[in-house]
Amino acid sequence: MNGDEQLLRGRVYGHDHDDPDPGPKPGRTYAELVGCPLDGLLLDIHDRRSGEVDDGVALATELCRWPGGRALYHPRPGELRKPGPGITCRLHHTGDTP
Template identity: 70%
Template sequence: MNADDEQLMRGRVYGRDHDDPDPGPLPHARYAVLVGGPLDGLLLDITGWRPEEIDDGIALPTELSRWPGGRAFYDPRPGEPRPAGGPGVVCRLHYSGDTP
């Protein structure tokens, strides 16, 4: 990934088209910010997720991992606060590795 790719990804929601005229967050949705790894800085829409689903972490398909077409793992850090409130960024998920 080069500097242009990184700039393109900032403030973008994972899974939304890079050529979407507004790939940013929606005002009514809840997001986790992805920290580190190939998807660093992207937002993951977790609207409607139960706390257990967030606690389990997630494997996200990406062409940017060590293995293009593989999955990047993101997990919450134990003890890191997650506000139970309304919309916006409510938690962070940290990169923990990837797999083919």
Template identity: 70%
Template sequence: MNGDEQLLRGRVYGRDHDDPDPGPLPHHTYAALMGGPLDGLLLDITGWRAEEVGDGAALPTELGQFPGGRSVYEPRPGEPRAPGPGVSCRYYYCGDTR
């Protein structure tokens, strides 16, 4: 695991790496990002409608194939989602886009 990957582990996407507590917040719902440049991060999906959660996300990142581009993550069809706070589902890396 390189230094960038170590900084990302257990952190919520979008929170600063130098935040004293960049981890998940109680009463929030998260998708765990699997694979790709954002592997190990949690994406806060609190308040997202079911259809939005089912669509996945294209997340801006400097760590992907195209600096300044987006890494695309999607749920796998039929994979269960847990209700309520905590990690509700997993999003899997599909590739990068500009």
């Protein structure tokens, strides 16, 4: 599967599962979330500064250890970010917080 096919199959974090168009939008920049509980979702990072993404993100979810808590995702050291729109990096699950 090439990158474009993978991009089309992902669902963007924050979109409802019954949203008629839950996928990525052309020209936007995304991070792929890797590991439970949000594994496989895409996070729209288009309007975030690089430092915000490099420091990791805490994403609200009912699926983490604490319902209503946050799942923590961080880039792995040494994993490079590709420039441009589409999926440019991966963020890995590092834990949960209430």
